[in-house]
Amino acid sequence: MRQDVRVPLPDGGSLAATVALPQGTAPAAGWPGVVVLHEIYGIEPDMLDVVDLFAEHGYAAVLPDLYSHGTRVGCLSRAMHQFVTEKPGQPAAD
Template identity: 85%
Template sequence: MRQQVRIPLPDGGALAATMALPEGAAPVAGWPGVVVVHEIYGVEPDILDVVDLFAEHGYAAVLPDLYSHGTRAGCLARVRPRPPGSGRRVAAHLRLLDEHVANRG
């Protein structure tokens, strides 16, 4: 069953979220859980169906509305395209991490 919840944020605000739990009593250790992330357009009916599907398969699922804190335009501005070359910098950093792990042995 789907329900609306609030996720507290460090600044005192909160994200609106949709949570779905499997039917029946929870196991002693609790339900395994997943966080479902919506597309850039926000929470749409199809992603709510995904939340329900996880619950039907035995998972507690939560879908935070990432646009619910602040303005949608402000949130979208934060996901603007990265500057040219940023992908190369990330790849170079990952190569350094691989080398570090390989040399630890």
């Protein structure tokens, strides 16, 4: 079962994310979980297949859209600038 959710952030914003859960009733301790990170181009259909595959194997999987807390081009340029200058900022915090 896959659904779109919003993940709240400390600054009051949120990230869009896709969550995939295994079928059936969750164990008492909850499902083991995994965070799936997308490639530089953002969420593509093959990344959704990856979260589904984890769910089929008994994991709760979340795929956050790391570009949903700003524009895609802006996030890419900010992230690259932060890596080069070694000054962490919003993309790293998200």
